[in-house]
Amino acid sequence: MTFAAPGAFAEQLMLTPKQTEGPFYPDHLPLDTDNDLLVVNDGITSSIGEVTHLSGRLLDAKSEPIRNAVVEIWQVDGKGVYLHSGSGGKEGRDTNFQGFGRFLTGSTGEYYFRTVKPVAYPGRTPHIHFAVKMKGRDKWTTQCYVKGTAQNDTDMVLQGIKDVKARESVIVDFAAIKESKIGELAAKFDIVMGYTPTDMGH
Template sequence: MPKPNANRRQLLGAVILLPFAPLAQALMPTPSGAQGPFYPTASMRFDDVDNDLVKIEGSVREAGGEIVRVTGQLVDTEGEPLAGASVEIWQCDATGRYLHTADRQASERDPGFQGFGRDVTDAQGRFSFRTIKPVPYPGRTPHIHLKVIDQGFELLTTQLYLKDHPENTKDFLFQRMSRSQQQQVSMQFNGSVEPLAEVRLVVSG
């Protein structure tokens, strides 16, 4: 009986090994973070709820602080983009005050800062915001709160931080995460005019 040729032996070997081929590694979900006490309810928000937090419709000036852009993509753990999801952000203004009636800090709130914004992901899962670079306030390192809602279901609530900010080492919420989790929610701004930070949000399907 003739022996199988080399090509046939290679093919048989490949067939035998196929069931044991490694599957594509799933992406790690973005770590969740505390919503905090200053998520503004609908009655607290400006009528102008959009993805530009530094310019309120009808306002004569833009918000104080360093204007930046935060863009990103929302995907599932397989890397597939999620379209049509609502991405919300909220943060304190340049003086450290939130758009919330429970914030009793002595500083006057910046009337030119929207404080809360929303964008809807496009077909590629992309979203973008124009806001201010987050600042610290007593007890907290700079951060931006973020929430993802899809068809009425909350997919993610987290906080985004500034990469390598010195206050991170003293922040109890930031230090609660592992090193890899910290990296997932850390932003690095680049550029001189409206610096840009890119983030990727991964949610479980």
């Protein structure tokens, strides 16, 4: 089914595939849950890793922005450790990395995080977890992956997305920012959500 409207896409946007939350959603949220994961509270020591400016828009299938939604991310630090008591190697966790952040989307549906490029850990290719929370709807989760990573081809969670185009939609470029003197990266990940109960999932 297609929707035609002046200045709009003739077809619906591809919905971002839902993926597992995984076992490492923080079991104790940090006191600092803002969108800058590189600095904890008023700390002056930055995290280990490649600084990444992660942004995108939260859209519905008709390309309309979704505002006032909470976008959450969580990921391993530069050593491959989650902010979770069950994460492997937690003794060596980078305590200067927040590990979790939140952002409330505005009128354009945009979100922004400053974080580090994710690294691999045993059994998984590099990825960042996303959760979207909206009033009156179930929490919706997915994961975002790094383009050009060899482990993507063998990662069970990523390869579990059988539709090739849907799978490609969650793999994004972590590109060098030319003007950056410290080797910062930029990644853009738009999330397209359907509005039917089956898309939201339980």
